[in-house]
Amino acid sequence: MSAENLIQAWKNGGRPFLLKAVKDRFEHMRRQMEQSISKPPYDGMPAQYKHADETDLLMTELYKTVFECVFPSAEAPDLTVCAVGGYGRKELAPFSDIDLLFLTNDDKNDRTQAAVSFILYLLWDSGVKVGASVGTCEERIERAKTDFETRTAFLEARFVCGNRSLFSDFERRFDELKNSPDAKDFLNAKLEERKERLRKTGGSKYMLEPNVKEGRGGLRDLNLAFWLAKYFFGTAHLPDLAQQGILPEKTVNSLLKAHRFLATVRCLLHLNANKSGDVLTLEAQKEIAKETGYAQRKGSSAVERFMKHYYLTSRKVAELCELVISAAEDRLSGEKTPPQKTIDPAFVIKNGKLALKNGFSFADDPYALLRAFDLKGETGVPFSPFLIFQISENAHLLRGLRKTEPTRRLFFKILEGNSPESSLRRMNETGVLNILIPAFGKITGQVQFDLYHVYTTDEHTFKTLGFLYEDAKASQSRRSLLTAGLLHDIAKGQGGGHDKKGAAIAETICADLAMSGEETETTVWLVANHLLMSHTAFKRDIFDPKTLDDFIAEVQSPERLRLLYALTKADIRAVGPNVWNGFKEQLLKSLFDAALERIQGNENRPRPLSDAQKKLAALPASDETEFAVETDNEKCVTSLTVLTPDKNGLFAQITGVLALENISVAEAQIMTLKNGMALDTFLIQEIDSLDNDVRRPVSSAKKIARIQEKIKSIDPEAVEKELKRKKTVRKALWNQPRVLIDNSASDSCSLIEINASDAVGFLHTVTRAMTLADLKIVSAHIYTYGSKVVDVFYVTDQNGNKITDDEKAAQIKTSLLDAINGFAQFAG
Numbered sequence: 001m002s003a004e005n006l007i008q009a010w011k012n013g014g015r016p017f018l019l020k021a022v023k024d025r026f027e028h029m030r031r032q033m034e035q036s037i038s039k040p041p042y043d044g045m046p047a048q049y050k051h052a053d054e055t056d057l058l059m060t061e062l063y064k065t066v067f068e069c070v071f072p073s074a075e076a077p078d079l080t081v082c083a084v085g086g087y088g089r090k091e092l093a094p095f096s097d098i099d100l101l102f103l104t105n106d107d108k109n110d111r112t113q114a115a116v117s118f119i120l121y122l123l124w125d126s127g128v129k130v131g132a133s134v135g136t137c138e139e140r141i142e143r144a145k146t147d148f149e150t151r152t153a154f155l156e157a158r159f160v161c162g163n164r165s166l167f168s169d170f171e172r173r174f175d176e177l178k179n180s181p182d183a184k185d186f187l188n189a190k191l192e193e194r195k196e197r198l199r200k201t202g203g204s205k206y207m208l209e210p211n212v213k214e215g216r217g218g219l220r221d222l223n224l225a226f227w228l229a230k231y232f233f234g235t236a237h238l239p240d241l242a243q244q245g246i247l248p249e250k251t252v253n254s255l256l257k258a259h260r261f262l263a264t265v266r267c268l269l270h271l272n273a274n275k276s277g278d279v280l281t282l283e284a285q286k287e288i289a290k291e292t293g294y295a296q297r298k299g300s301s302a303v304e305r306f307m308k309h310y311y312l313t314s315r316k317v318a319e320l321c322e323l324v325i326s327a328a329e330d331r332l333s334g335e336k337t338p339p340q341k342t343i344d345p346a347f348v349i350k351n352g353k354l355a356l357k358n359g360f361s362f363a364d365d366p367y368a369l370l371r372a373f374d375l376k377g378e379t380g381v382p383f384s385p386f387l388i389f390q391i392s393e394n395a396h397l398l399r400g401l402r403k404t405e406p407t408r409r410l411f412f413k414i415l416e417g418n419s420p421e422s423s424l425r426r427m428n429e430t431g432v433l434n435i436l437i438p439a440f441g442k443i444t445g446q447v448q449f450d451l452y453h454v455y456t457t458d459e460h461t462f463k464t465l466g467f468l469y470e471d472a473k474a475s476q477s478r479r480s481l482l483t484a485g486l487l488h489d490i491a492k493g494q495g496g497g498h499d500k501k502g503a504a505i506a507e508t509i510c511a512d513l514a515m516s517g518e519e520t521e522t523t524v525w526l527v528a529n530h531l532l533m534s535h536t537a538f539k540r541d542i543f544d545p546k547t548l549d550d551f552i553a554e555v556q557s558p559e560r561l562r563l564l565y566a567l568t569k570a571d572i573r574a575v576g577p578n579v580w581n582g583f584k585e586q587l588l589k590s591l592f593d594a595a596l597e598r599i600q601g602n603e604n605r606p607r608p609l610s611d612a613q614k615k616l617a618a619l620p621a622s623d624e625t626e627f628a629v630e631t632d633n634e635k636c637v638t639s640l641t642v643l644t645p646d647k648n649g650l651f652a653q654i655t656g657v658l659a660l661e662n663i664s665v666a667e668a669q670i671m672t673l674k675n676g677m678a679l680d681t682f683l684i685q686e687i688d689s690l691d692n693d694v695r696r697p698v699s700s701a702k703k704i705a706r707i708q709e710k711i712k713s714i715d716p717e718a719v720e721k722e723l724k725r726k727k728t729v730r731k732a733l734w735n736q737p738r739v740l741i742d743n744s745a746s747d748s749c750s751l752i753e754i755n756a757s758d759a760v761g762f763l764h765t766v767t768r769a770m771t772l773a774d775l776k777i778v779s780a781h782i783y784t785y786g787s788k789v790v791d792v793f794y795v796t797d798q799n800g801n802k803i804t805d806d807e808k809a810a811q812i813k814t815s816l817l818d819a820i821n822g823f824a825q826f827a828g
Helices: 003-037 044-070 110-125 137-146 148-154 164-178 183-201 204-208 219-233 238-243 251-273 282-291 302-333 368-379 385-401 405-415 420-429 432-436 438-443 457-473 478-487 498-512 517-528 532-539 545-555 558-573 582-599 611-617 650-660 701-712 716-724 762-772 806-823
Strands: 080-083 098-103 130-135 158-162 340-342 347-350 353-356 626-632 637-645 663-672 677-687 738-742 750-757 775-785 788-797
Touching: 003 044, 003 110, 003 251, 044 080, 044 110, 044 158, 044 251, 080 164, 098 110, 098 137, 098 148, 098 164, 110 130, 130 137, 137 148, 137 164, 148 183, 158 164, 183 219, 183 302, 219 251, 219 302, 238 251, 251 282, 251 302, 282 302, 302 385, 347 368, 353 368, 353 385, 368 385, 368 405, 368 420, 368 432, 385 405, 385 420, 385 432, 405 420, 405 478, 420 432, 420 457, 432 438, 438 457, 457 478, 457 558, 478 498, 478 517, 478 558, 498 517, 517 558, 532 545, 532 558, 532 582, 532 775, 532 788, 545 558, 545 582, 558 582, 582 663, 611 626, 611 637, 611 677, 626 701, 637 701, 650 663, 650 677, 650 701, 650 716, 650 762, 738 806, 750 762, 750 806, 762 775, 762 788, 762 806
Parallel strands: 098 130
Antiparallel strands: 080 098, 080 158, 340 347, 347 353, 626 637, 637 677, 663 677, 663 775, 738 750, 750 788, 775 788
């Protein structure tokens, strides 16, 4: 559409026709973008540039239409239209804001004011988000003197249409402003903005669903690097920055690729949602992985491979941003040789950071690559960004030294030092860890597509080391415990059974590190069994004698029990916030105490009854329903004990009532007393949503009272009807359910284990199906992790016998799967 077409649209029907023409134009531009990006090489950068160019053309045509047709005059227009912000740098995603700067010699001119107003309202009415600034050159420059956000936007100002000499005057004045003495204030303001931005987008939610624009290593970090480069070094062109020594030359191509990748992801986010948005949701991750040609590989799905690429790219971008920040700080310091303190033949402390000594080369002393991390741990002094880059560039020098004595000695000194978490993390980011332990490269940046594993596998590993630190300091097997912490998930992404597969890999790594036979045996055992304790505590009845017998047969010694306990706690705590709580701690501690007593020769502990259970059990049989409620804030649970006449399906009915109140059941103990009364205890928690997995005790007295009233007068049909209206699980996270029936784990009961996606009402659905299958539930153990749940039920038939008939077991399995699949209603 040309200017004549816009003019013709105005002539044909005034503003309504012109508005439609502009709307159609933007829609056509977005369709062009979609066609451009949705085929190889999947590059959003040229699509963004073209979108900006097309927007320039539209603005020019609109400018001409407004001044020739809407507000005609013999006088030349006194208005210049400039692009600023993302539009100014030609990074215009499909639904990005269009940031405009209108410059004029006289902002009181009626015609100019009317024209600006007409243009803005037309764009807003067309559905485009527009940010605008209007004024004279003097006014805008004065504003930029005190408003650093405005000054930043003007860094990317670009002429679009109108009076070019007015824009040239603006550019000249702005260049003078950049040389003003408040440059340090500008830098500090930008760094504070980044700090606040990363605080807002650095939570666990954004590890799972990163913000492509605002998160660490996202597009805004790239923007910041370019802003500072342009402000302090006069260019944002990567090759020029390399030529000036601001960026190492080797980073230029990789950064251009990173920029293209992030731009493409953001464009696809907009196009898929048909609106502006920068959060890479789980649903969007799946869509974009498919659209950009990622394929499944052994042990890794397409979406996991895509997200690994994303996380590795964002790390690279963050490193670039910090390099440019450091260069800007050095430029402002004004000192060519700032004070420095030598702490090693290769290293000095300069400007509060660990840096390379002038003239030192890692090629002359490759072991200095490892000494750097040892010094960081000993002194607590962070690396300078340039040192980080130099280590990354020279890490390959360690390849031939991987199995030498100095390498092993320094590695264990770092692992057993003051800050193994941060030191090993930085070793990984620089590539050093992947050279020392090549298998670690496979889990670097690796994600698991669920709501439980908040961090990438490598980041989870480093957090595990952080949580292990205190226990390891007090342990005689410190080296084995920390090495097991480092290697416990080394086989993630290689298909199922990562614990046993990891043990085989760990054995090879221990040999490479020249660990002793005893250290190797302990490390390998811990890796092989790092899931054993949580599996037993959370999915089994630890007061069933066979459960404890089986656990002790694996553990065998008090020392191994203590090590496994420490590793299990650290592993769970490192999964993410909200995962570790007092209830899980209590379950693990109960298993630890019971196992330690048995190993030391004591008898099995009987199942303890709480005071509330004892009190209710002492009451005579009646038709009434009695309750006892106890809240344990430390364990993060509320105990709800119900005494009521026993009847078939009671457990399922109570769980239905709890589901209606958004109550999660963490564990349930079911007893039928000799007088025919049922004494059922539910450990319950409130949940905010399945997305954030925040669980807490039920603190509302009104809610407790409402639950009690509903249990007293349960209407099964009403419960079913209401639950069907409940939203369940995000479609992107739905997993096919699995049902396992095990007759070997208990001498008195059959175990039914159900693995599925979690949802409000899920527990009610499966227990109702068990009731219909004529099963008695003896106890229930519910283990929820993110979007998934593992429910384990100890069951018998109505005569108290195990389910040993294969045909009967197959029927039960089929009926449970049918019930679960029938229940699955995806949330919109």
